[in-house]
Amino acid sequence: MRKRQAAAVFLMLVLAGAGPLAAQAPAPQSASPAAAAPAGAAHGAAASDGDLASLRSKVAQLEQQTADAHSAGDNAWMLACAALVLMMTGPGLALFYGGLVRKKNVLATMMQSFALMAVITVVWAVVGYSLCFHSGNPFIGGTGYTLLHGVTSAPDPDYAATIPQQTFMVYQLMFAIITPALITGSIAERARFSALMLFMVLWSLIVYAPMAHMVWGKGGLLNASLGGKFPTLDFAGGTVVHISSGVSALMAALYFGKRVGYPKQPMPPHSVVLSFIGACLLWVGWFGFNAGSALAASGLATSAFVATHFAAASATIGWAGAEWIRNGKPSVLGAISGAVAGLVAITPASGFVGPRAALAIGLAAGVGCYLMVATVKAKFGYDDSLDAFGVHGAGGTIGAVLTGVFARSSVNPVFHDNAGKVLPVGLLDGNAGQVWNQCIGVAIAWVLAIVGSLVILKICDLVIGVRVPEEDEVEGLDVTQHGEEGYNLEA
Amino acid sequence: MTKIEAIIQTSRFEAVKDALKESGIEGMTVTDVRGHGRQKGHTEVYRGREYSMDLLPKTKLELVVPDRLAETVIEAILKSARTGKIGDGKIFISRVDEAIRIRNAERGEDAL
Numbered sequence: 001m002r003k004r005q006a007a008a009v010f011l012m013l014v015l016a017g018a019g020p021l022a023a024q025a026p027a028p029q030s031a032s033p034a035a036a037a038p039a040g041a042a043h044g045a046a047a048s049d050g051d052l053a054s055l056r057s058k059v060a061q062l063e064q065q066t067a068d069a070h071s072a073g074d075n076a077w078m079l080a081c082a083a084l085v086l087m088m089t090g091p092g093l094a095l096f097y098g099g100l101v102r103k104k105n106v107l108a109t110m111m112q113s114f115a116l117m118a119v120i121t122v123v124w125a126v127v128g129y130s131l132c133f134h135s136g137n138p139f140i141g142g143t144g145y146t147l148l149h150g151v152t153s154a155p156d157p158d159y160a161a162t163i164p165q166q167t168f169m170v171y172q173l174m175f176a177i178i179t180p181a182l183i184t185g186s187i188a189e190r191a192r193f194s195a196l197m198l199f200m201v202l203w204s205l206i207v208y209a210p211m212a213h214m215v216w217g218k219g220g221l222l223n224a225s226l227g228g229k230f231p232t233l234d235f236a237g238g239t240v241v242h243i244s245s246g247v248s249a250l251m252a253a254l255y256f257g258k259r260v261g262y263p264k265q266p267m268p269p270h271s272v273v274l275s276f277i278g279a280c281l282l283w284v285g286w287f288g289f290n291a292g293s294a295l296a297a298s299g300l301a302t303s304a305f306v307a308t309h310f311a312a313a314s315a316t317i318g319w320a321g322a323e324w325i326r327n328g329k330p331s332v333l334g335a336i337s338g339a340v341a342g343l344v345a346i347t348p349a350s351g352f353v354g355p356r357a358a359l360a361i362g363l364a365a366g367v368g369c370y371l372m373v374a375t376v377k378a379k380f381g382y383d384d385s386l387d388a389f390g391v392h393g394a395g396g397t398i399g400a401v402l403t404g405v406f407a408r409s410s411v412n413p414v415f416h417d418n419a420g421k422v423l424p425v426g427l428l429d430g431n432a433g434q435v436w437n438q439c440i441g442v443a444i445a446w447v448l449a450i451v452g453s454l455v456i457l458k459i460c461d462l463v464i465g466v467r468v469p470e471e472d473e474v475e476g477l478d479v480t481q482h483g484e485e486g487y488n489l490e491a
Numbered sequence: 492m493t494k495i496e497a498i499i500q501t502s503r504f505e506a507v508k509d510a511l512k513e514s515g516i517e518g519m520t521v522t523d524v525r526g527h528g529r530q531k532g533h534t535e536v537y538r539g540r541e542y543s544m545d546l547l548p549k550t551k552l553e554l555v556v557p558d559r560l561a562e563t564v565i566e567a568i569l570k571s572a573r574t575g576k577i578g579d580g581k582i583f584i585s586r587v588d589e590a591i592r593i594r595n596a597e598r599g600e601d602a603l
Contacts (some may be wrong), residue, residue: 266542268535276509327536337538374539 046485067162071155074162077297078171085289087172089113089181091284096278096340097185100386102271104476105189107485112184112196114245114338119197120177128176128199129169131209133159136231138221141213158218158226160295171286171292172212179208179241183453184328186388189267190473191365193481195464199456207248208450211445213241222441224414233407233425234432235304238348238400239445246393247449250384255457255464258383260473272333279336281311286343288303290350303411304350308343311350318366326374334370340367341391345399349406352425357406364402365395387490399444404438492600493561496522496551498519499572504550510571511554514563518603520553528579531598549580553588557600 020414090249094113098106120128130145145151153164160168178201184191192407214220215234224231234240258269269275285313290308294301317337320330345365346358353361373390382391409415415423425431461468467473479485499507504521511519523545532545556564563584573579592602 263540266536270541272537329536331536333537344566370539378539 002320005341005408013335019166022438024372025152027453039279071162074160074296074298075164075167076482077301078160078163078167078292078295079165081288081292082167082171082174084285085171085292086117086180088282088285088289089174089178090117092278092281093178093181093280095274096282096336097188097275099271099274099278100185102267102476104478106274106478107484108193108477108481109184109188111193111482112191113181115193115197116200119200120180120204121173123201124169124176128204128209129172129187131205132172132176132212133169133217135218135225136213138219139214140210142201145325145330162296166296171295173283175237175241175289176212179232179237179245180204182242182388182392183249183252185388186253186384188385189477190256190259190467191477192464192466192468193477195460195466199460199466201247202456202459205451206456207244208240210242210298211360211448212442212467215240215441224442230437230440231415232400232437233352234400234441235349235351235403236290238345238396238403239441242347242396243393243400243445244449246389247446247454248394249388250382250393251450252457253382253384253389255454255461259308259385260470262383263378265382276332276336279340283339283343284469286312286347290343293353299370300412302352303354306355307345307350307353307358310347310355311342312339312357314359314362315339315345315366315369317341318363320366322367322370323374337373337387337391338366338370341395342364342371344392344481345402347396348400349403350427352403352407352412354406354408354411356410358403361399361406362403365398369395370397380390397446399434400442400445403437406445407434492555493558494587495552495556495561495568496562496583496585497552497554497568497572497580498526498549498582499552499568500574500578500593501521502552503574503597504552505577506571507552507568510567510587511564514567516560516564516567518554522547522551524551528578528581531558533592540602547578551561551581555590557603 012061055223085255091115094110097113098110101109125148127143127146129148129151130143131141134141134144136142148169151165153166155161155163156168157312157443159165180203183203187196194337212227214222215232216223218226220228222228222230222232222234224233232239259268286308287305291301291305294304314339316335319341320335323334342362342365343363348352349357349361359489369387369391372398373396375386377384377387378392390475403426405427407414408429409425409430413422415425417423426434457466466469468477497507501523508519525548527545527547530547532543533544535544545561552568554564561584565584568582588599590600590602591598
């Protein structure tokens, strides 16, 4: 039975393949007699209008097929990237954060990421995409794409000429999902779920959308590719994603206050194993995040892929090495945290720098974020529970500034003069001013995150109350917020 | 009837179990516990924060045997559980007032 089915499928595939092939074959019947004659006899015959017309239509057909094939390759890659970035949130971030909290809060922590996969998608469809990517003013997009009207399979050449706009929209959605999810790390183990959801809806409209529009949207104030006034190089979201979420996370941690018992009571991670799995998924998913930001299956995507991987590697060594020197042992948690820090820092730089610069950026982030988390945090005494600021805020800032140092036109010729000549991009390339522009972009991100998140936190606190009562926090969020226990191992 | 409670190193449990079996002792209850006597714990570090782990994992065995077998059990445990280092554990002996088999309500030494 199986062999017959296989043979039938094979036969159908052959017939299916033969069909288009037959359709694509040239149609000699419409050609003139001269073209149909054997080659040797055709020398003396003049080319008729029929010849030229059929040649023209053939060339046009081939051009269309080439464009279609090109688009097919780009679209296949971009859809795969969109899936990879979603995987970074669920289960990547969910596991990474879930393993770091105490057992009684594991489900609540994972639920925060998962709920955003659902909620932000709806917000994005209703008005989020439009506010980010429709033309508007330098600070925010318009409402022309509300409910995704006009977002079809036709490309938007301003953003990506070879893929459907719908692909671009859904790819960007995955960024809009993971960015607020990162914030949950700083306020782990004490946030009220309902208030958090309200916070996230408002935050994605008031902080994320303006930032994304300014850096990536047409007409955006900071857009380096589309003529922004202060061109900030941010390939995949160092400012839009990591600084905005990391700094907002710091504000949230300060607003919420410390967890009950912090810092005296020991609160070690209940499962570094889960965090490990999450971190590995983040590393792999990040190829979709950074290389996919090339918006095409191109040499630039390859370059970003390589830079991403190299930065993760050197950052791992940086953090683990710093720990080894300071504590006498390299920890697994340190190694995976280092990798994440490197990936954060390379995010804005990934499509602008070469592999050697990526190693340097990764190392700087690995060591820098380790010091942030291990010394600076303790000194100031705030409870950024899962180091969302220490890794994303600090790593994003380091990466965004270093992008201005290491960006090269030989990697990505993003600046041209009026005659079309390629201009230097970063400091080492010959354009020292770019570091200043990067700082402007970084400063705007910081200010928007600080002001926006504090305003939204106040609103949510007044309307619902952002923190759970102390008894609930002590008992655990899984039971009190969700009525579940993560592990029923005695059952 | 005598109850023998032994808190031993987890790594010695298999050896103790075999020794008791060889002595003809059947029936015991085993629990995973944490604790310490004079043995120091260790420090773990997560993201720069130190946590001192004072309570160490150990294994607890509980056996109830006829009085005449108590010394056999104690000898078997002492021989097989001992490593000679601090942290080997302790044995506690107590008197049991009654033992009852749930299946058929037998009482006394017959129930052991």
